[in-house]
Amino acid sequence: MLFHVKMTVKLPVDMDPGKAFKLKADEKELAQRLMREGKWRHLWRIAGQYANYSVFDVASVQELHDTLMQLPLFPYMEIEVDPLCRHPSSIRENDS
Numbered sequence: 001m002l003f004h005v006k007m008t009v010k011l012p013v014d015m016d017p018g019k020a021f022k023l024k025a026d027e028k029e030l031a032q033r034l035m036r037e038g039k040w041r042h043l044w045r046i047a048g049q050y051a052n053y054s055v056f057d058v059a060s061v062q063e064l065h066d067t068l069m070q071l072p073l074f075p076y077m078e079i080e081v082d083p084l085c086r087h088p089s090s091i092r093e094n095d096s
């Protein structure tokens, strides 16, 4: 199942810089593992914002929820999720 996810990061302005650095490093490590596993298909920066558009490919809504909740930055993100399905006019046969 494919999901389009918008993540907007809102770190407290007074967060300790060392803590922020560690959170971002841990987030990157987990994100790259999920990308290697094929679960985090796309990760795009939204220009001019501390936010991203991502596409996740997971087995269920529950797996998406569990995955998002384990992200180190989860407590500091606003997350919007849209489920995706195939568009009948798409020419990309393998994009399911």
Ligand SMILES: O=C(O)CC1=CCC(=O)O1
Pocket: 007, 009, 024, 027, 028, 029, 031, 043, 050, 051, 052, 073
């Ligand atoms: O910087 C972001 O948009 C949040 C994030 C997601 C994966 C990552 O490494 O950072």
